[in-house]
Amino acid sequence: MNTLDSSYFNWLKSAVGIAFKIVILAVFIFPFLWMISTSLQTFRETLAFPPTWIPAVPQWGNFAEAMRAGPFLTYAKNSLIITVSIIVIQFAVMIPAAYAFAKYRFALKNVLFGLVLLAFMIPGQITFIPVYLMMADMDLIHTLWPQIIPFMSNAFGIFLLRQYFMQIPEEIIEAARLDNAGEWKLVRKIMIPMAKPALATIALFSFVSHWNEYFWPLVMTNSASIRPLTLGISMLRETEGISNWHIIMAGNVVLVIPILIVYLFCSKQIVKAFVYSGIK
Amino acid sequence: MASIQFVDVSKTFDKQAVIRDLNLTIEDGKFTVLVGPSGCGKTTLLRMIAGIGPHTSGRVLIDGKDVSRIPPGQRGVAMVFQNYAIYPTMSVRENIEFGLKNNKVPKAERKRLIESICETVGLAEYLDRKPSDLSGGQRQRVALARAMVKKPSVFLMDEPLSNLDAKLRVQMRIELIELHKKLGTTFVYVTHDQVEAMSMADTIVLMNKGEIQQEAAPEAIYHQPNNLFTAQFIGVPPMNIGELGTEGARFGFRPEHAVLSRQLPPESALHYQTRGTIITREMLGSETIYQIRSGSDSFMVKSAEDLYRVDEEVFLGVDASKLHFFGGDERRLESSDPRAAGYLELLRRRP
Numbered sequence: 286m287n288t289l290d291s292s293y294f295n296w297l298k299s300a301v302g303i304a305f306k307i308v309i310l311a312v313f314i315f316p317f318l319w320m321i322s323t324s325l326q327t328f329r330e331t332l333a334f335p336p337t338w339i340p341a342v343p344q345w346g347n348f349a350e351a352m353r354a355g356p357f358l359t360y361a362k363n364s365l366i367i368t369v370s371i372i373v374i375q376f377a378v379m380i381p382a383a384y385a386f387a388k389y390r391f392a393l394k395n396v397l398f399g400l401v402l403l404a405f406m407i408p409g410q411i412t413f414i415p416v417y418l419m420m421a422d423m424d425l426i427h428t429l430w431p432q433i434i435p436f437m438s439n440a441f442g443i444f445l446l447r448q449y450f451m452q453i454p455e456e457i458i459e460a461a462r463l464d465n466a467g468e469w470k471l472v473r474k475i476m477i478p479m480a481k482p483a484l485a486t487i488a489l490f491s492f493v494s495h496w497n498e499y500f501w502p503l504v505m506t507n508s509a510s511i512r513p514l515t516l517g518i519s520m521l522r523e524t525e526g527i528s529n530w531h532i533i534m535a536g537n538v539v540l541v542i543p544i545l546i547v548y549l550f551c552s553k554q555i556v557k558a559f560v561y562s563g564i565k
Numbered sequence: 566m567a568s569i570q571f572v573d574v575s576k577t578f579d580k581q582a583v584i585r586d587l588n589l590t591i592e593d594g595k596f597t598v599l600v601g602p603s604g605c606g607k608t609t610l611l612r613m614i615a616g617i618g619p620h621t622s623g624r625v626l627i628d629g630k631d632v633s634r635i636p637p638g639q640r641g642v643a644m645v646f647q648n649y650a651i652y653p654t655m656s657v658r659e660n661i662e663f664g665l666k667n668n669k670v671p672k673a674e675r676k677r678l679i680e681s682i683c684e685t686v687g688l689a690e691y692l693d694r695k696p697s698d699l700s701g702g703q704r705q706r707v708a709l710a711r712a713m714v715k716k717p718s719v720f721l722m723d724e725p726l727s728n729l730d731a732k733l734r735v736q737m738r739i740e741l742i743e744l745h746k747k748l749g750t751t752f753v754y755v756t757h758d759q760v761e762a763m764s765m766a767d768t769i770v771l772m773n774k775g776e777i778q779q780e781a782a783p784e785a786i787y788h789q790p791n792n793l794f795t796a797q798f799i800g801v802p803p804m805n806i807g808e809l810g811t812e813g814a815r816f817g818f819r820p821e822h823a824v825l826s827r828q829l830p831p832e833s834a835l836h837y838q839t840r841g842t843i844i845t846r847e848m849l850g851s852e853t854i855y856q857i858r859s860g861s862d863s864f865m866v867k868s869a870e871d872l873y874r875v876d877e878e879v880f881l882g883v884d885a886s887k888l889h890f891f892g893g894d895e896r897r898l899e900s901s902d903p904r905a906a907g908y909l910e911l912l913r914r915r916p
Contacts, residue, residue, distance in 0.1 A: 454650065457652060459644075461652070461663070462616075462636070462638055463615060463637045463643065464663050464664035464667055464711075464715075465637075465668050466663070474663070475652055478654035478655075
């Protein structure tokens with residue numbers, strides 16, 4: 286009797302759990318499905334009531350039309366250059382910094398790390414005007430640099446990676462030194478492979494936040510040749526008219542796809558980053 | 566092969582001196598065990614040889630050459646760590662190969678070396694596994710193979726067996742003794758376990774509070790301990806110590822040297838005699854260990870026979886030749902010392 290009771294209870298528990306997960310999933314996935322569905326509808330279908338879920342004939346042409354509405358190839362190229370440059374530079378700065386903060390002893394280490402955290406806490410909005418003026422002084426406003434230079438270091442990344450490096454036992458580093466590995470090799474062959482989950486997480490967060498960056502490029506750019514995809518998509522509203530949702534959504538799908546691709550590559554590592562398990 | 570010398574070596578951690586003006590020579594090709602309670606500085610010495618915890622002052626010589634400025638990887642030493650410290654992201658093969666690659670050993674040579682080493686330590690089938698798929702004993706072997714493959718002139722081991730279960734530990738102990746015999750290299754082994762030290766060492770260096778208490782072969786350190794600390798650190802159970810009641814002097818005897826009897830033995834048979842009650846009895850199979858309370862003293866007695874029970878009254882006797890005496894400065898008195906004869910007489914007259 287008891288075992289029956291407890292197995293029934295367990296079944297109920299897992300059923301409630303699954304139901305709850307489905308609800309949460311639906312809430313998160315609904316806007317995506319809505320976006321994809323709308324991007325394949327005709328203008329008439331977007332206005333119909335009740336709303337159409339599955340378009341009668343998928344309008345693949347919407348994508349082409351969205352892309353023709355502006356210099357989208359340039360926008361996409363700009364977005365790609367900006368985001369990839371930021372990530373590459375951030376990694377080049379972040380890995381040595383985190384390694385030093387985690388494993389070296391030097392004067393003022395805590396003060397310097399405090400400064401890094403301080404940078405992490407300053408709201409970006411405060412820096413808009415001074416950075417703009419600085420970039421204007423340096424005559425960089427007509428280039429992509431204003432969208433890259435301010436993000437060359439990633440305080441959150443340094444913080445997260447430092448925590449991760451700190452968990453790596455000292456003995457492993459000492460063993461590598463006894464194996465005649467120089468510092469550079471040690472970082473490349475021991476630290477980086479062990480911190481892969483953390484690096485994937487940082488790369489994804491960084492990619493998403495800079496790929497989706499809207500306000501900063503809006504302030505820092507003044508011509509189509511240096512604008513990223515986000516600004517291009519938002520301008521569809523002006524060029525296509527406010528009610529052309531099918532075209533706007535087609536643009537948005539194009540904007541979101543790279544993020545999904547990056548996530549697919551990183552997701553496994555990201556889960557690992559939060560459940561670190563060393564070797565006993 | 567290489568000898569190691571410490572000359573007036575000191576080490577301070579955060580302004581606290583851990584080791585002061587230490588001098589020690591570790592002989593070439595010997596199995597030397599540094600042993601002592603935790604915090605005695607034994608691991609600190611080992612790390613100085615490796616170069617991963619440099620000394621504050623003095624000189625460390627390997628084969629007569631001052632290595633103070635030579636980086637760890639170029640000293641010709643290899644180390645096995647307590648938690649093995651194998652690289653978790655690399656396969657067994659890559660773990661062993663890492664040091665060779667860094668030393669620019671050609672590929673074909675590397676392959677040959679790795680295969681022959683893995684044959685020796687029994688890892689041949691596991692070369693492509695990740696450390697997380699290996700058992701504790703296998704990881705231990707990876708750590709050993711990684712050290713051996715570099716053909717170091719000095720092997721350093723920091724409590725390498727302490728994470729293994731008791732049975733495997735005994736087995737690995739024998740394997741290490743054999744390995745040392747085969748390689749003929751200088752082994753420096755750190756442990757807090759005096760049984761390990763006794764069973765493996767050619768020379769034991771016993772340390773306490775950053776100072777060397779005694780440096781001798783296991784037999785010598787057991788039978789002729791320099792001082793009270795050594796007498797009470799080496800041996801299970803350690804040497805029994807009792808107050809003599811004069812000049813702060815003490816007497817001592819090993820648990821296996823005491824003879825128990827139900828009747829008082831004839832006057833002349835045993836030199837030191839006392840009567841006591843058995844408090845505890847540990848039956849270990851081949852021997853039995855009794856704890857006997859006699860007045861304010863408590864003695865451990867190891868007996869090959871299991872004749873007595875708890876709460877029984879017994880007589881305990883020790884032969885004159887098995888008694889040790891320690892002066893007020895805690896140093897052991899040689900039997901030729903004039904004070905020893907006096908203490909011997911004092912002990913005999915004690916009620």
